[in-house]
Amino acid sequence: MPKITVALYAGLKARAHAPEGASEFDLDIPEGSKIGDIIKLLDLPDDEVANIFVDRSLKDREYIVKDGQRIAFFPLIAGG
Amino acid sequence: MKWIRVNMSDLSVKVEDVPKKYEQMGGRWLTSSIIADEVPATCHPLGPLNKVVIAPGILSGTTAPSSGRISVGTKSPLTGGIKEANAGAKFGQYLKRMGYSAIIIEGQPKNKQSRYLLNISKEKIELVGADEYKFMRLYELNEKLAAKYGKDVGIACVGPAAEHLLAGTGVAFNDVENRPARYAGRGGVGAAFASKGLKAIVVEAVTGQAAILNNELFEIGRKKLLAALQEHAVTKPKGALNTYGTAVLVNILNEAGALPTRNFSSGTFEGAKKISGEAMAEAAAKNPQAGMMGHRCHPGCVIGCSVVYPDAQGKSHTSVEYETLWAIGANCGIDDLDAIAQMNTLCNDIGLDTIEFGDAVAVAMEGGLLPFGDAKGAIALLEEVRKGSPLGKIIGSGCGTVGRVFGVRRVPAVKNQGMPAYEPRVIKGIGVTYITTPMGADHTAGYSIAPEILGVGGKFDPHTNEGKVKLSKDFQATTCFIDSTGCCVFTAFAILDIPSGFEGMVEACNAVTGANWTTGDAYEIGLNILKTEHQFNLSAGFTQNDDRPPEFMRLEPVPPHNMIWDMADSELDSIWK
Ligand code: SF4
Numbered sequence: 001m002p003k004i005t006v007a008l009y010a011g012l013k014a015r016a017h018a019p020e021g022a023s024e025f026d027l028d029i030p031e032g033s034k035i036g037d038i039i040k041l042l043d044l045p046d047d048e049v050a051n052i053f054v055d056r057s058l059k060d061r062e063y064i065v066k067d068g069q070r071i072a073f074f075p076l077i078a079g080g
Numbered sequence: 081m082k083w084i085r086v087n088m089s090d091l092s093v094k095v096e097d098v099p100k101k102y103e104q105m106g107g108r109w110l111t112s113s114i115i116a117d118e119v120p121a122t123c124h125p126l127g128p129l130n131k132v133v134i135a136p137g138i139l140s141g142t143t144a145p146s147s148g149r150i151s152v153g154t155k156s157p158l159t160g161g162i163k164e165a166n167a168g169a170k171f172g173q174y175l176k177r178m179g180y181s182a183i184i185i186e187g188q189p190k191n192k193q194s195r196y197l198l199n200i201s202k203e204k205i206e207l208v209g210a211d212e213y214k215f216m217r218l219y220e221l222n223e224k225l226a227a228k229y230g231k232d233v234g235i236a237c238v239g240p241a242a243e244h245l246l247a248g249t250g251v252a253f254n255d256v257e258n259r260p261a262r263y264a265g266r267g268g269v270g271a272a273f274a275s276k277g278l279k280a281i282v283v284e285a286v287t288g289q290a291a292i293l294n295n296e297l298f299e300i301g302r303k304k305l306l307a308a309l310q311e312h313a314v315t316k317p318k319g320a321l322n323t324y325g326t327a328v329l330v331n332i333l334n335e336a337g338a339l340p341t342r343n344f345s346s347g348t349f350e351g352a353k354k355i356s357g358e359a360m361a362e363a364a365a366k367n368p369q370a371g372m373m374g375h376r377c378h379p380g381c382v383i384g385c386s387v388v389y390p391d392a393q394g395k396s397h398t399s400v401e402y403e404t405l406w407a408i409g410a411n412c413g414i415d416d417l418d419a420i421a422q423m424n425t426l427c428n429d430i431g432l433d434t435i436e437f438g439d440a441v442a443v444a445m446e447g448g449l450l451p452f453g454d455a456k457g458a459i460a461l462l463e464e465v466r467k468g469s470p471l472g473k474i475i476g477s478g479c480g481t482v483g484r485v486f487g488v489r490r491v492p493a494v495k496n497q498g499m500p501a502y503e504p505r506v507i508k509g510i511g512v513t514y515i516t517t518p519m520g521a522d523h524t525a526g527y528s529i530a531p532e533i534l535g536v537g538g539k540f541d542p543h544t545n546e547g548k549v550k551l552s553k554d555f556q557a558t559t560c561f562i563d564s565t566g567c568c569v570f571t572a573f574a575i576l577d578i579p580s581g582f583e584g585m586v587e588a589c590n591a592v593t594g595a596n597w598t599t600g601d602a603y604e605i606g607l608n609i610l611k612t613e614h615q616f617n618l619s620a621g622f623t624q625n626d627d628r629p630p631e632f633m634r635l636e637p638v639p640p641h642n643m644i645w646d647m648a649d650s651e652l653d654s655i656w657k
Contacts, residue, residue, distance in 0.1 A: 009331045010324055010358065023358075050313075051535050056337035056348070056640050058533075058542070072335040076313040078534050078573045079326030079357075079385070079402045080524060 001028045002067035006042070009074050017043035029065065036061035038071065050076035081181045081291075084205060086198060088276045089128060089187030093198070093205050098181055104593040106138035108164040109564035109609050110182055111153025115162055116612050118184075121619035125157040125268070126245055126275040128188035134175075134236065134251075134281070135183075137566015141176030141290030142298070144588045145306045146568045148173045148378035150236075150253065150264070157268035157275075158247040158436070158478055159495040159520040161617040165264035168377035168568055169253030170285070171234030176566075177286040178202060189277040196277050199229070201284040210279045215240040217429045217466075218252050218260035225282055226258045232285035235260070238278070239431020242270030244468040246476035247496075248436035249274070252428060255377055261399040262377045265433040266522060267497060268478075294591040301587030305571070306382065308581025312574035314536060315383045321570060322374045324357030325387035326402035329501070330410075331356050336533055336542070337640045338506040339406065340499070342413045342452050343442035344492045344632075346639050347503045351415025355405045359417060360389050370396045383570055389421045397421035399428070403523075406501035407438020412445060413452030423459060430466045432476060437462075439479035439498030447486025490632045495520035495622070505633055505643045507532050507542040512552035512647070516627050516655045518613035524569050526555035530576060537576030545647045549655050560606035565589055614656060624653050 006027050008016055013023045029038060035052055039061070051074040052059055065071060081098040105113060111133040123129035132154045139147035150172030156163035175183070178200070189196070197210035213221055218239045225235055235254040242249035249270030252260035292298045309315045320328055333339040334352035341349040353359065364371030370390035375398070377386050389400040400421050408420045427434045441458050444450065450457035464472030474485050479498040483491035492499040497520025504511025509528030517525035528551050532542040540551060562569055565585060575581035579599075586602050589595065597605070617626070633645040 007331075007335065009335075009356075010320060010328050023353075051332065051533070053332075053335040056335060058336070072331075074332050074335075075320065076535065077320035077324070077328045077332060078314040078530060078536050078570070079321065079329040080527060080529075080570060 002031060002065070003028050004065055004068070005070045007070065007072040009072065010077050012044060012049070012073050012075060015045050015048065033065055034061060035059060035063050035065060035071065038065060044073060048075045049073050082179055083182040083184060084180055084200065085184045085186070086207065087187045088185065088189050088196070088278070091189070091196070091207050093207055095205065104595050105564065106140070106181060107135055107149060107151040107166065107564040107566050108153070108560060109605065110135040111151045111164050112162060112609055112613050114182065114184060115153050115155065116616045119155055121616050122621065123155060125155045125160065125272055130155045130272060132185040132269070132273050132276060133182055135181060136172030136176040137564060138589045138592055140566035141173045142292060142588070142592065143289060143380065144302050144567070145309055145380065145382040146571055147566045148380055149563070149566045149568055151563065152251050152264040152269045154269055154272040155620070156520070157245070157271045159267055159497050161495055161520065161620055161622060162518055162613045163267035163269060164519070164563065165250065165266045165269050166563060167253045167262040167264045168381060169234060169262045170256065170378050171236055171253045171283055172566065173378065173380070174234045174283045174286045175200070176290040177288055179291065183281065185273070185276050185278065188275065192277070194277055195279040197279055198281040200281065202286070213279045215243055218431060219429050221280065222254050222258050222260045225280060229282045230285065231258065234283040234285070235280060237280035238270045238274045239429065240468070241431040241465050241476050242274040244473060244476065245271045245275055246465070246473060247271055248433050248440060248476050248478040249431045250433045252431060255398065256379060259398045261428050263428070263433065266435065267520060270431050292592050293594045298588055298591035301584040301591055304580050304584025305588060308574040308578040308584065309382050309571060312577060314573040315570065321383050321385040324361050325373060326385055327357035327360055327387065327400070327405050329357070329402045330405060331358065332533065333502065336506070338503040338533070338542070339410050340492070340501065340503045341410045343411060343446045343490055344499070344503065344638065345490070347506055348640055349410035352410065354415045355409040355417050355420060360387050360400065363390055364388070367394060370394045381568065383568065385570060391418040391421055397425045400424050403501050404434040404438070407435045408441070408458065411438050411442045412458060414455045414458065416455050419455035419459065423462060426459070426462045430462065432465060435500055436478045436498045437475070439492060440475050440482045443479045443482045443488050443491055444475065444486060446490060447482065447488045449486060491630055493521060493630060495626055497521045502529055503638060504629065505638045505645050506641050508545050508647065509540060509542070509548040509551045511629065511645060512548050512652065512655070513556060515629050515652055516552065517556060518610070518617050524559065526552045526559055527569065527572065528552055528555050530573060536573050543641070543643065545651070549651055553655050556610055557603050557606035560609040561602045564609065627652055
């Protein structure tokens with residue numbers, strides 16, 4: 001089973017089915033999982049997840065996540 | 081409309097009718113136009129021929145949402161080119177309600193040791209001696225001025241670092257609580273202001289609404305803009321900016337591998353989470369007496385992106401922004417939020433631009449003056465700047481000067497202005513903005529981060545060069561217009577995605593000026609402002625070789641993406657065609 005690292009930011013950790021209070025944790029996922037599947041697995045509010053980075057690059061929900069990757073979820077945010 | 085012309089050579093003050101040509105202008109449009117028309121481009125920025133123009137936006141002083149920005153324009157002591165820097169403050173709202181569209185400060189007193197204060201009230205405008213405030217820190221100064229002139233006054237002032245005429249200084253405006261925390265920060269506008277012998281300008285508080293020619297149209301426009309700001313996830317109440325402040329960007333830029341770290345030698349910082357908006361929100365929630373998220377830099381902002389951060393001792397630090405957390409934090413390898421907040425307050429107190437200071441310290445760290453991560457050493461440098469010691473003067477003059485003095489080749493500057501918090505080798509569009517804007521490296525001049533990283537206003541792959549010149553140009557032109565309206569540049573997040581918001585902004589401007597602009601006209605106006613600024617720089621001696629990245633960015637790949645700046649110069653130059 002592939003193991004990945006998940007990071008949740010800007011309020012998403014409170015909205016996810018994730019280890020208590022953790023904003024970053026390891027997760028075992030079924031082989032061939034897409035980002036969209038992980039959103040479901042974590043019970044993240046799908047319409048609030050806006051930007052997803054896998055190993056420092058933006059990816060969309062169809063991307064298949066591989067063992068050892070780092071995946072970071074953000075809602076719609078901005079600043080300057 | 082009238083403007084105030086202050087001649088510091090003969091200490092005269094005149095109120096003049098605004099010539100027809102400038103009647104519909106405000107903010108950056110007005111400051112850049114006056115500078116281009118009245119300042120010889122080749123003059124010395126700290127000499128008597130330079131001028132400082134302070135202008136509220138077209139909508140400032142009205143009830144249009146988040147419209148209280150005030151622009152400061154001059155020939156920049158840092159870049160040698162034209163400069164506009166703006167802040168949100170009650171100062172500009174009062175000025176506009178009094179019927180003034182600008183203050184033009186020109187000349188220079190014969191006695192360089194004298195200090196003056198310009199006092200603007202409804203009854204009279206007078207220049208008074210202010211030697212007692214010479215080299216005074218700004219928290220103390222603002223307290224004293226509020227006690228003397230009234231707690232609701234608007235204040236523009238410069239700190240001791242600016243009085244030393246250092247190119248890394250800004251002009252401070254007081255916030256609602258009279259803290260000198262709202263900065264027109266960049267490009268040495270503080271030194272230009274101080275070179276006039278002025279320590280402060282005080283404006284009497286004025287309530288009500290600035291003059292509007294068509295109230296019905298204004299209400300239509302105001303409501304459309306307000307609706308967009310209240311609907312968009314970024315700008316709405318309890319939205320991202322209101323909840324986490326601008327520092328919500330620390331983690332996303334880090335995850336993007338584009339958070340410049342240790343003087344632009346890496347794109348990720350292991351201490352990012354500790355200096356993030358999330359960390360500040362947590363601290364503010366724990367100590368609501370001393371901390372606050374959602375602070376507003378001026379009355380009437382409906383977004384409220386500012387932060388009052390409570391440190392471990394319970395001391396409040398106002399306006400701890402993303403750029404500062406990055407510049408003094410990740411860029412200097414410092415992950416101690418309390419130390420960064422303390423330096424933020426010190427910079428505000430002595431008059432320094434936090435971005436230029438952070439860049440300067442990071443280059444000094446690279447040059448071996450102090451190690452990366454040395455917060456105590458960096459704090460000590462601020463005291464040197466305040467005193468005006470030779471070392472302090474070097475640091476306060478910006479990263480370009482520090483690089484030359486310490487023999488550092490990796491100096492992240494364009495036109496001698498230090499780069500802000502986005503790695504241009506990884507995010508190409510913001511690189512085009514840094515390199516081509518007449519302002520010197522400036523993110524606010526064309527914030528392509530919105531579509532390149534944040535998914536706001538469309539989506540562009542940050543790593544590719546294709547289409548980035550056009551993207552940056554469109555953002556730069558539109559920003560020129562927004563910077564002229566007095567609306568905060570953060571309104572762009574909403575109006576990029578909700579076109580009726582931009583329509584509303586333009587309609588509100590039409591209602592105030594009597595113009596008939598469409599959103600297309602607004603873009604053209606912005607483009608013309610940009611061309612005026614570019615032309616000033618050409619007249620000042622700039623060439624296309626000034627629209628270039630620092631050499632190290634072409635040669636050194638930056639991890640983790642290991643990318644270099646690889647856009648052809650001819651492509652950069654095409655922005656002016
Ligand atoms: S959004 Fe922030 S910076 Fe802009 S006007 Fe409001 S408080 Fe000031």
